[in-house]
Amino acid sequence: MPDSEKASAVLVPVSDTPTADETVRYAVDSADNNEIHFVFVVSKPRGRREGDAEEVLEKARVWADEVGTDASVRFEVLEPETYLFGPGDYAEIFAEYASENGIERVVLDPNYRVSATSPALQPLSDEIRSYDTLSVETAPIERPARRPSLLTRGGASRFTALFVLSYGFYLVLGSFLTFDLVTGGVTAAVVAVTLERVSFEASPTARRVPGLALRLAVFVPYLLREIVVANFRIAYVVLHPDLPIDPSVERFEAAVWGGAAVTTLANSITLTPGTLTVEANGRTLYVHALTQDARDGLREGALERAVRFVFYGRRALDYPKPKERQEREGDG
Known part of the structure; x- marks a missing residue:
């Protein structure tokens, strides 16, 4: 046992990872008939994903039963009332639960995630170790983690579109001298060959691209205007003697579809002062809003x-x- 030779109750945070099954089996095998707590942390203050938690914990129950143990095994959903922003917040939740249940040992899945987008195992391990009452170890999973491929089907249209975009961007930053024309072409070709399969969700077509480019040209000035207006609003709040801020994290179900559209919306929200997209899970965005006006703006849905x-x-x-969609859901 890496951090402690003393047998004790075991805490095992679980999530939907490729190595969750082996982590559960390792925890059961190494528990020495001590009580085992499998926990799933739901980090959303609104719209909690209880369905995800129950599904993952049910899988953990099956895997634990396959190994077999005489120890007491518990499966819990931890639902903090505040949004968890990073490893330190997760470690605090685990430490509180461990203190309440007499737990001294934590076993971590090597692919455990503290958010939907990025693993942070080492910082989480370090944060847990900062609590003197807890020892922590990573389950020694031998097989490599299975990562979903980012590659999608490419084609000549994707290569051409990416080449043109890259070449144009290069020339905008450079010049139209012979050297820049040649190096820009080489650079754009390398970018297009390397990234054409991961840069587009669908192959660009001559029918769709011109309209999309024209609408994007209209959108950019609009976004810049929104950024300027929001800057003045935040400046007013900051300079106001009473500092009238009312921060909260809002769950926002976006009516856009596809990675490019969701990413554009999430980044546009972040670029607008007063709002910050802290997480995106499919079409569901979790947005930190600094003021009531910022929340109202989200509900109006202009962006x-x-x-x-x-x-x-x-x-x-x-x-x-x-806000109209929310009202309809409420009426339903």
Whole structure:
């Protein structure tokens, strides 16, 4: 046992990872008939993903039963009331649970994630070790983690589009001298060959690209205007003697579809002062809003509407606003 020779109850945080099954089996095998606690942390203050938790814990139950043990095994969902921003917050939740249940040992899945986007195992291990009452170890999984491939089907149209975009960007930053024309072409070709299979969700077509480019050209000035207006609003808040801020994390179900559209919306929200996209899970965005005006802006859905216009055209402008969709869900 890496951090402690003393047998004790075991805490095993679980999530949906490629190595979750082997982590569960290792924890059961190494528990020496001590009590085992499998826990799933739900880090959303609103719209909690209880379904995900129950599914993962049910899998853990099956894997534990396959190994077999005489120890007491518990499966718990931990639901903090505040948003967990990083490894330190997770470590605090684990330490509190461990203190309440007499746990001294933590076993971590080598692919355990503290967010939907990035693993942070080493910082989490370090944070847990900062609590003197806890020892921590990483399950010694021998097989490599299975990572989903990022590659998608490419083609000549993707290569051409990426080459043109890269070449144009290079020349904008450089010049039209012979040296820049040649090096820009070589650089753009390398970029296009390397990234053409991961840069587009669908192959660009001559019918779709011109309209998309035109709508994007309209969107950029609009976004810049929103950024400027939001800057003035935040400046007013900061300079106000009473500092009228009311921060919160809002769950926002975006009415856009596809990685490019969701990413554009999430980044646009982040670029606008007063709001920050802290996590994206499919079409569900978790946005930190600094003021009530910022929350109202999210519910009005002006940025969402603009992004829909870019990707889907004018026919998508009539889609209900976020607050209207929420009202309909509430009535239902």
